[in-house]
Amino acid sequence: MQENSLLGYALLGLLHHQPRSGYDLRKIFAHTPMGTFSDSPGAIYPALQRLEKRGFLTSRVYESSGLRRRRLFRPTSSGKRAFKAWQTRTVVKDDVVHRVDELMLRFSFMDQTADSADVTQFLSALAKELAAYIPSLRKFLKTQRTSMPLSGRLALESGTRSYETLLAWAKMSLGIYKKKKRGTRR
């Protein structure tokens, strides 16, 4: 079975919140900070078709008189299961090195579909992998300093700082969720 694309998971996640049409989804990508994804029909409609063919979505055409016909999509139970399985995968080094975008996408839908334990699990694993990876970048910068041009060094410095910012964010978010859990227990 073929893995869903990032766009596929983004669509699946958005449809967990409420049923929407392809056009609704395009508008979200066009007019909100979710717009790292393409809002082009050539990307979205085929992606929805694939998800439906794989049994993760169902759709129905609504032809209310005096309204434009719209095809509304909603996730199936199989789609919900696949989404949660993707979302709660173990965070590994390779995710941090090559797929930070995917990690953030997974996280951004956590509240809708996962419980507090999943969220803290995710954030602490992320923090752990970041804490392990960042020193190796710092070390590379230090040892290669002389052989790299200034702009190369600075570009790497930028990447390293970006990871450090992400680590600080993960720790802060973890704090928020832990506090929240304490609150709900009492």
Next chain:
Amino acid sequence: MQENSLLGYALLGLLHHQPRSGYDLRKIFAHTPMGTFSDSPGAIYPALQRLEKRGFLTSRVYESSGLRRRRLFRPTSSGKRAFKAWQTRTVVKDDVVHRVDELMLRFSFMDQTADSADVTQFLSALAKELAAYIPSLRKFLKTQRTSMPLSGRLALESGTRSYETLLAWAKMSLGIYKKKKRGTRR
């Protein structure tokens, strides 16, 4: 004429430094923080072929007896021109919103191929676009606060912080290059 892919520009940039083989380039992507790019032969060899077909690279096979045959690539003058044109393009909002990776790639080769004026031009344009974009993200966060789930808000917060980190980095780097310029003038 078809635009080069990011990988194509990365290869072109690395070959400005010195002639290398496909295998050399794969090793760079496999073993250094340049490894956001794929080190798979199925990506690199076709990319090199395309660049050669477009006249941006030339290659020659070296068969020194007692050594494995290697095909070394080097940029043509047309390749150097195309690279510099790409590198010194005006930084626009869309670059900041959708193509930060490309901006960092452009910057990372600046020292090799561009002069100090190009670098400061690039960095100040980047800082300007970031300074204009970040408040719109903050505003979105503020106005949509109630309608977004916590994890969605935090994900957006992460993105915003990442842009703020980049802005701070751009200002710092600009300071370094300005100081350097003063130094060389005297």
Next chain:
DNA sequence: AGGTTCATGTAACCCGTTACATGATTTC
């Protein structure tokens, strides 16, 4: 002699990009 690394390639597949097409409804 046999396994590993060096080194270069190719082919099928997936999917995003770009551009085009179609028609209904709303707006001026």
Next chain:
DNA sequence: GAAATCATGTAACGGGTTACATGAACCT
């Protein structure tokens, strides 16, 4: 009645992923 927007699609193309193939040189 014309233009803009709503809404859904399709088709050609490019290029990255995965997997496979081939052979030479090096190491033990």
